[in-house]
Amino acid sequence: MTLQDIADRIQKGLNGTLFEGSLKFDCGGSGVIVLADNQASTTDQDTDCSIRLSQDNLGKLLTGKLNPMTGVMMGKLKVSGDMSVAMKLGKLLG
Structure with missing residues (x-):
């Protein structure tokens, strides 16, 4: 699954939902997905x-196979910036 495929999937999930703030999934050399x-x-x-x-x-996070809190604790994902925006993402995915 490419990052564009993942972005398209997120876009479908956003339809009809208001996501306030902006968030970037930074996958290093693979690229980024920005929600804004x-x-x-x-x-x-x-x-x-x-x-x-x-x-x-990122694929595991969005399909529910990786819990965000567990991911942070295990060092599989690092959050920087406004944590409240990251918390809103949990509601969007849930």
Whole structure:
């Protein structure tokens, strides 16, 4: 699954849902997915919150196979910036 596929999937999940703030999934050399203005894109930009993780772990996070808190504790994902934006993501995924 490419990052564009993942972004498209997130976009479908956003339809009809208001996501306030901006968030970036930073997958290093694989690229980024940015949630901003109720859009999911693979175009990099500054965001309120950034989550660094592998593309594989991003897929697991979005399919519920990786719990966000467990991921942070195990070092599989690192959150920087506004934590409240990251917390809103949990509601969106749930």
